[in-house]
Amino acid sequence: MVDINFYGEEINNLFFMGTGKFRDYNVMKKAIEEAKIEVVTVAMRRASYSNMNESILDYINVKKIMVNTSGARNAEEALLIAKAGKELMKTDWVKIEIINDTKYLMPDNQETIKACKLLTDNGFKVFPYMYPDIYDARKMIENGAEVLMPLGAPIGTNKGFTTKELVKILLNEFDAKIIIDAGIGKPSHVSEAMEIGCHAVLANTAVSIADDPIKMVKAFSLAAQAGHLAYLSGIPEENDFAEASSPLFDYIGRD
């Protein structure tokens, strides 16, 4: 498989995993190990140690940890969380998640644009979780984002790659890397995103609440590989009718 480079890091496993919602940390640890997960997101508000729950960090051994700013309601709060996360997790990768809507959990693009600038100015590598809007994407990139993380569907819905047509526009328009984040429910959704040229897929709910999360994480990793490989090999376009062999073409070919 060909690695993809994010902010100077060569990443081989293009399925990125969220670490929330697991039954217990041992299951999560095993999933990471067996599927050879290289990038995980950790929500800062879950990462801190308490004497009843051991620290999640003791169970994570990966190439890159991405601090997730979940819980932030504006750019300033996101920066605060990023700083605390950097100290605790020794990483400058930050998933900017700013949500002001507890009903649908839709990302607040406007605050996210501000946060891209604020965090980039403070030396962070930003991965903005966003609604795939071309104007907002442009502003995020202008504000320092080299990667965008559009949602596939609203968080936790497992509805799959419902924003495909909008994401295609981002892929055509920008050089930024595109990671599909949220709403992904099945391995086939992962493949679908990778086949059109997305650079990685991030999911949490679908794997963490599966009956067998370990098998499911493997399935998602393989799906990311399969989709990426297919994209690299140049998928033939689908045609609505048979070509070239039809008698019609004989007529067209005549003078």
Place this chain on the structure above:
Amino acid sequence: MFSKYVDNISKYIKNEIKNKHSVNLNKEFFLINDIFGLLENSDLRTMAKKVIKNNKKYFGNNIFLYAPLYISNYCINGCKYCGFKALNKIDRRKLNYDEIEKELIYLKNTGIDHILILTGEDPINSDFEYLNYTIIMAKKYFKEISIETYSLSQKEYEILINSGLIGVTLYQETYDKENYKKYHLFGPKSDYYKRLETIEYAIKAGVREINIGALLGLSNPDYEIIMLAHHMNYLLKEYPEVEYSISFPRIKNAYNVKNEFFTIKDKRLIHYILALKLIFPRIHINISTRENKEFRNAVLGFATKMSVASATNVGGYTLYKNSTKQFETDDNRTFEEFFDYIKKRGYYPTTVNWF
């Protein structure tokens, strides 16, 4: 402000509740107007399956735990149903700061990271400064601090947030204005509208978490739940940035309180939980240790916020174990026992929702 609409909504519900309603449970989304149909539908099994599926999606396997800390039971309100009411001749106590620290350290060592600080209403024995300083002290030990106390102004909430306040619990007790008057005989709390508006002052000040509820038993419980649903619906539309919970405390026996209340059976309470969770899949249901062990075990996973090993009296953890309780608790499992039980059920007991 919800207070602007509450009278009309109440009137509408009192009329509408007499009619027959139905709802199609195969729908993906339920809206506020489905509440009548949901409460009249007896297919609890289908509702429960839907709710548990939603909860897994939105909350994964997490159960959020907290513990209450009572710091003062002085009170100038006359709430007929409460063990701490002003006219009760009980052992009144107010913890001094050293005593508060002792209780904080005890709770911290149990493994809890979210505490709910409670006080009665008394301008001398639980004044604003006292509350503020308690929060400042608690912040040294706990990540998440909520309060359940008397009405404050927006300015006051802002000060508390600066000191570390994260959440506010405030129950309207009953949404029925006539009954509210009947049960709240005197004191600042007897102002129905002010009570209702306080929630929004707290939100405007910037609290992250809000927990509303009705004390089930004071009025017709069906009416109460439908009003509660409308209140939640309004808050979600008006202030979508807040993380909400709903509590359903059922009235309990307390010192010198005559039982003149509606009874709510377990199965009906579960029905209420399911109906509200279908309309508001993203809110937490909060169940305290008022409820007994069997009931709490049954609703685990439907409820995603739970208190644990609670003392409902002032200094009840380490200092004055026999002082008067606000109400009797019914699930007296220790922290460890409840933690282990949650894990055994395949859930993850989490003590951290903020840092």
